[in-house]
Amino acid sequence: xxxxxxxxxxxxxxxxxxxxxxxxxxxxxxxxxxxxxxxxxxxxxxxxxxxxxxxxxxxxxxxxxxxxxxxxxxxxxxxxxxxxxxxxxxxxxxxxxxxxxxxxxxxxxxxxxxxxxxxxxxxxxxxxxxxxxxxxxxxxxxxxxxxxxxxxxxxxxxxxxxxxxxxxxxxxxxxxxxxxxxxxxxxxxxxxxxxxxxxxxxxxxxxxxxxxxxxxxxxxxxxxxxxxxxxxxxxxxxxxxxxxxxxxxxxxxxxxxxxxxxxxxxxxx
Amino acid sequence: xxxxxxxxxxxxxxxxxxxxxxxxxxxxxxxxxxxxxxxxxxxxxxxxxxxxxxxxxxxxxxxxxxxxxxxxxxxxxxxxxxxxxxxxxxxxxxxxxxxxxxxxxxxxxxxxxxxxxxxxxxxxxxxxxxxxxxxxxxxxxxxxxxxxxxxxxxxxxxxxxxxxxxxxxxxxxxxxxxxxxxxxxxxxxxxxxxxxxxxxxxxxxxxxxxxxxxxxxxxxxxxxxxxxxxxxxxxxxxxxxxxxxxxxxxxxxxxxxxxxxxxxxxxxxxxxxxxxxxxxxxxxxxxxxxxxxxxxxxxxxxxxxxxxxxxxxxxxxxxxxxxxxxxxxxxxxxxxxxxxxxxxx
Numbered sequence: 001x002x003x004x005x006x007x008x009x010x011x012x013x014x015x016x017x018x019x020x021x022x023x024x025x026x027x028x029x030x031x032x033x034x035x036x037x038x039x040x041x042x043x044x045x046x047x048x049x050x051x052x053x054x055x056x057x058x059x060x061x062x063x064x065x066x067x068x069x070x071x072x073x074x075x076x077x078x079x080x081x082x083x084x085x086x087x088x089x090x091x092x093x094x095x096x097x098x099x100x101x102x103x104x105x106x107x108x109x110x111x112x113x114x115x116x117x118x119x120x121x122x123x124x125x126x127x128x129x130x131x132x133x134x135x136x137x138x139x140x141x142x143x144x145x146x147x148x149x150x151x152x153x154x155x156x157x158x159x160x161x162x163x164x165x166x167x168x169x170x171x172x173x174x175x176x177x178x179x180x181x182x183x184x185x186x187x188x189x190x191x192x193x194x195x196x197x198x199x200x201x202x203x204x205x206x207x208x209x210x211x212x213x214x215x216x217x218x219x220x221x222x223x224x225x226x227x228x229x230x231x232x233x234x235x236x237x238x239x240x241x242x243x244x245x246x247x248x249x250x251x252x253x254x255x256x257x258x259x260x261x262x263x264x265x266x267x268x269x
Numbered sequence: 270x271x272x273x274x275x276x277x278x279x280x281x282x283x284x285x286x287x288x289x290x291x292x293x294x295x296x297x298x299x300x301x302x303x304x305x306x307x308x309x310x311x312x313x314x315x316x317x318x319x320x321x322x323x324x325x326x327x328x329x330x331x332x333x334x335x336x337x338x339x340x341x342x343x344x345x346x347x348x349x350x351x352x353x354x355x356x357x358x359x360x361x362x363x364x365x366x367x368x369x370x371x372x373x374x375x376x377x378x379x380x381x382x383x384x385x386x387x388x389x390x391x392x393x394x395x396x397x398x399x400x401x402x403x404x405x406x407x408x409x410x411x412x413x414x415x416x417x418x419x420x421x422x423x424x425x426x427x428x429x430x431x432x433x434x435x436x437x438x439x440x441x442x443x444x445x446x447x448x449x450x451x452x453x454x455x456x457x458x459x460x461x462x463x464x465x466x467x468x469x470x471x472x473x474x475x476x477x478x479x480x481x482x483x484x485x486x487x488x489x490x491x492x493x494x495x496x497x498x499x500x501x502x503x504x505x506x507x508x509x510x511x512x513x514x515x516x517x518x519x520x521x522x523x524x525x526x527x528x529x530x531x532x533x534x535x536x537x538x539x540x541x542x543x544x545x546x547x548x549x550x551x552x553x554x555x556x557x558x559x560x561x562x563x564x565x566x567x568x569x570x571x572x573x574x575x576x577x578x579x580x581x582x583x584x585x586x587x588x589x590x591x592x593x594x595x596x597x598x599x600x601x602x603x604x605x606x607x608x609x610x611x612x613x614x
Contacts, residue, residue, distance in 0.1 A: 165352055168315050171339040172346045174417050175369035183365070187356045 031248065038245055039238040046242040054220045055228035056246060062136065062224060063204040066143035070200040073144075074151035075193070079185075081152070082159035100149040107145055108213025115141060115214075138215035139222050143204035150203050151196035158192020159185070198258040202251055270420040270451045274312060274323035274330075281307045283475040284321075287453075289421065294452045296466030296483060298459075303472045305455040309423045312453070313346040314339030325420055340369070345419035349426045351410035353398035359409050360385070360394040366417035384412035388442050404435030408442060415446060422452040428461065440464055459487055459501055460612055463536060501538050502580050508535040513611055521557050523609035536612050543608035544582035546575055547601040548592055557609065559602040563594055577602065 039046070046052065081093055099107055115122040115132040122132060132138050166188060170180045186193070208226040215222040217231065225247055232240040272289040283304035289295050297305050310316040312323060312330065314337065322332035325344070330337050345366075353362045363381035364374075372380065385391045388408040398406055407427065414422060427443065428436050440461065447454075447465055454465055462469050462483050469486040471479040479486050487503060506515035508529040512522035513536075523537045550558060561577035566589065568574075573589040575582045582602055584592075594600070 165348075166354055168313075168339070169346070169348070169352050170354070170365065170369070172313050172315070172342075172344060173366035173369055173413065174340050174343075175365070176340050179369050183369075184354060188354075190356075 034241060034244055034248075037237075037241045039242065042238060043242050046236075046239045047246055049239070051219055051223075051228060052239065052243055052246075055223055055225045055243070058136070058139070058220065058223065059205055059225040060250075062139045062143055063201050065140050066147055066204040067197055067201045069140070069144045070148050070151040070204075071193075071197060074148050074196070074200070075155060075186075077148075078152045078155035078159055079181075082156045083164070096152055097149045099146050100153070104146055104207065104209030104211075105213050108142060108210035111138075111142060111145060111210060111214040133214065134216040134218065134222060136215075136221055139211055139224060142210040142214045143207045146207055146210055147200035147203040150199040151193075154196035154199060155189060155192050158189040158196075162188045162192075194258050198254055201254055205247070205250065205254075270326050272312075272323065272325050272421055272451065272453075275321035276308055276311045276318050276323065277320035278304070278307055278311060278316070278475075279319040281475060283307050285472060285475065285477055287470055287477065287480075289451050289453060292449045292451060293468065294447050294450070294454060294466045296462035296469040297453060297455045297472060298457070298462060298469060299472035304475045305472055306425055308472070309346060309425050309453065309455055312421070313344050313423055314342050315346075343417075343420040344423060345414040345417055345421075346423045346425065347410055347414045347427050349429045351398070351403070351406035353401075353406055353409055353413070355398050357398075358394070359390070359396050359398065359401070362398065362409060363413045363416050366413060370417060380416055381412070384416045385409070387415070387446065388412045402432075402435075404431055404439060407431060407439060411442060411446060420451065422447070422450055424452060424454040424456075426455055426457065429457065459503075460538065463487065463503070464612060502541060502544070504537045504580075506535060506537070507531075508533045508611065512606070512609075513537050519559065521559075521609060522606040523557075523611040524607055525611040529611065537609050538612065539604050539609045541574065541581045541583040543604050544580075544584075545603045546582050546584055546588070546592060546594070547603055548598075550601050551603060557604045557606060559604075561600060561602050563596050563598045563600055565596055566594060575600075 047056075077096060081089065081096070112119065112133060114120050115125070115138065117123065117126055117131065117133060119133075125132060132141065162185070166184050167180050170184045171177075175183065206226055207224070208230065211222065211224060212227060217223045217227045223231075225243060229240050229243045229247070232243065271291050271293075272287075274288070275284075275286045277284045281304050285304065285308055287295065287297075287308075297308065299305050307316065311318045314330065317336065318331060320333075322335075323330040324332075325342070328337070328342075329335050330342055330344070353359070354365065357365065360378060360381050363384055364377035367377040367380045368374065382391065382394065385394055388411050390405060390408045390412060393401060393405060393409060398409070401409065407430075411427075424443070428439050431439055443454075443465055454461065456462055466483050468481065469479075469483040470477050471486065484505070504513070504515060504519075504521060506513040506519075506521070508525075509520070509531055512520060514520050521537045523539075529535055547558075550560070559580065561580060563575060563577050565576040566573055567576070568586060569583075571586055572583050573586050573594075575584060575589065575594060577600070580602060592600070
């Protein structure tokens with residue numbers, strides 16, 4: 001909705017600005033401090049080392065797959081939570097969103113006892129010759145586990161605020177539920193879906209605790225960029241800082257791209 | 270296509286029986302909260318009733334243990350707001366129905382163009398809904414509702430959210446597309462009922478309190494709500510330059526909502542409050558003078574409602590006392606031309 005008239009803004013007390021500026025400084029200062037530490041003369045060399053490239057590649061690959069899995073399972077979950085009413089729904093929602101507040105390392109332990117060799121599901125898979133723990137699959141599972149709530153939460157909100165009036169109209173026009181979902185619901189909540197995907201991807205990219213606990217740290221297999229940074233922090237601080245900057249740039253790029261694609265995809269214009 | 274329905278919704282204490290004959294438009298009038306929109310939602314399949322049944326031609330919409338989903342009913346619903354899908358072009362909005370019913374993309378678009386033409390909105394085909402005015406969007410919504418060839422069209426106050434300036438054009442469009450179509454229109458406007466509906470039912474507190482041909486219901490109301498609606502005076506006749514002439518040859522000058530060609534069926538509408546009562550015929554001013562016989566007097570607070578056949582005047586109790594009005598007395602109802610609105614009937 002765009003309006004040509006400019007609304008008179010409600011005035012905010014001055015001290016609010018002071019605190020807001022303090023908060024902004026608190027968030028940006030560490031980034032500045034980190035960038036100030038970057039060893040620019042060796043920057044390219046540091047981020048193109050074999051272990052760095054392997055870690056970055058693995059991170060991007062696993063985060064992308066985790067995001068796809070979040071969409072595959074998260075969209076139906078958000079739909080069920082937003083559009084249906086059943087006893088225990090509140091409890092289910094709380095459980096689904098649990099990884100959001102759970103310490104990642106706890107999530108990693110929980111996954112280990114589920115998919116690990118001795119785990120609830122893992123022991124049966126082991127019989128079939130499938131071993132998940134400490135593999136790239138484990139990295140993806142850990143990332144999906146922590147990132148899924150972000151997609152569900154942001155999409156459920158979008159579905160709820162979109163309301164069901166357009167869907168009702170579509171149904172009276174003869175559209176079956178599948179058609180309504182494909183042609184009305186999903187296009188209408190596309191901005192919410194995209195921001196959910198961005199959040200999930202970012203969360204997956206930064207995943208550390210659950211990955212380390214459940215997948216370990218094997219170069220090229222489970223050692224993602226955050227793990228690599230943590231390892232390098234002791235051995236080669238310059239490399240750790242350089243890789244951190246790479247992670248920041250990737251995050252900024254993803255958020256920026258998502259924001260650029262939003263107005264075209266789902267907005268009013 | 271004809272509808273027979275008995276709709277019961279306990280939560281809204283709604284229990285309404287109604288029928289719509291082949292090609293007939295039925296207006297549903299009633300105060301806010303009477304259950305009018307609930308009735309439409311149940312018929313459209315958007316709300317499950319607690320009981321009753323409905324049959325459209327030989328299809329059961331719902332009955333004990335039977336529930337036909339909205340997409341299988343062939344019932345289109347046009348709401349107060351156009352609710353055009355914001356992410357689709359106007360053309361694709363209208364093509365949505367045919368496409369959902371299995372027509373190919375080309376067929377659907379051709380059908381959509383035809384209906385956009387029907388509501389005079391072809392030029393908006395490539396626009397986004399956000400680029401339309403309220404009246405334009407509602408016309409597109411009409412085209413969208415009709416493009417599915419509904420067996421029953423439901424209209425829920427289709428003009429309530431529109432600018433007064435575009436209401437006449439919308440009413441004309443609806444009059445054209447509703448001709449010969451089975452439809453139910455929920456409205457607050459007596460004029461909508463008068464212009465668009467063959468029959469009118471009045472719902473109050475979830476029950477039908479009046480039903481019959483629109484003119485009968487509005488001219489001879491028996492319910493309190495009907496009376497408050499018919500508080501408006503209604504004189505029908507044929508249009509002439511600057512007004513209308515009744516069957517008895519009585520001339521009324523009036524302001525036309527839109528220009529009417531002479532000799533067309535028309536209705537003049539004015540409020541009882543705009544009527545003054547004279548015992549002696551006044552002369553020499555451009556006003557409408559209607560000779561009438563007082564049939565009934567009713568005090569409502571400090572006002573007195575003077576009824577004379579289908580017409581009524583509202584004057585102060587003091588004025589009524591001064592005039593010494595009694596039933597059977599010959600008086601003159603006088604109303605300024607600017608207070609009389611003329612509509613195509």
